[in-house]
Amino acid sequence: MYTHIHRLTFLLALAWVIPALAADQRTGSLTITQPWSRATAPGAAIGAAYFEIVNAGAVDTLLRIESPIARQVEMHTSYTEGGTMRMRPVTSVDVPARGRVRFEPSGLHVMLIDLVRPLRKGDRFPLTLVFQHAGPVRVEAIVQDLGTLIPPWREGHGQ
């Protein structure tokens, strides 16, 4: 009985703590750090999501991303050429051995096409990153303010 109560409080405490720590997700040698997204204006069809993949092991490939927040999820890359911002789809992303890949504004990003609901600051939604070797890795993206280019935890660290 006593241990049961302890177990219960432990589980309750865990349930309380896990969402706060949901920012990082480790699977095998891969760590997906602090996935985030940006609030969208009412009616906006598109959202974007970003994160960093840190690979402590052998080379892997990110094949696709799934999320119930949008009807279609794609990986795109943006780049500036002669003052023009261009965007192209990416079919897969290689994660080098003992290396890292960053999804960030004006670079690689997750395109959430046809959002099922607007993204509001503070909301969380799941993203599943499907890797060739590591398989699916589920993370939770935290929605930041409208127009955010640098998430609060990276401010002052440059871009």
Place this chain on the structure above:
Amino acid sequence: MTTTHRRQLPKASLLALGAAGLVAGASIALFWPRPSEFRLTVLPPGPVSPDFRLVDFDGQPRSLADYRGQVVVIFFGYTRCPDACPAALFKLAQVMKRLGPASAQVRVLLITLDPERDTPQLLKSYVTAFDPRFVGLSGTTAQIDQAAASFYVAHFKAPTSNDYYAIDHSTATYVIDAQGQRRLIGAMNTSIDDFAHDLKLLAGRLKQGASS
């Protein structure tokens, strides 16, 4: 002989040097480009004047002349733009806050480069989410092309999948003065401070002009 010559030459050359110095000094003072009082890039007037004939999100026909007497800030974008457009509009919303009362003389416009998908309702809910004073403009593809060309804005449809396309576009922000002249150009990395500084300058001139 040679010695007197030597003695006279320095005198003459000193005089010549002095004269040349005066001329040089005067021309430097006259023609040396004065450091710009603006922090954004100053645009010389181009052969094509910026203009548009579009429709605002309330169905009202709009041309640039309708905003004469105000400082106009224009960004070309689209609501399905992943990060450049929300970042630019969010920054301009913060600039408006920073301007305080001077913001009454400033009008921020988003001209959509995606008239097919950006309906007036969508455009309205999108731009007013950043600042309720922002206005979204749309039109026919031809009208949009014409507007973009008069600002030298490049834009291309870029299909990314079967039923979705992105729009590659210039990410500059244009500032038009109260006389309808293209004056300044801001970039994605132009700071809120610099935008506010320059818009305040232009808006301040407007007040002086009105009182005199």
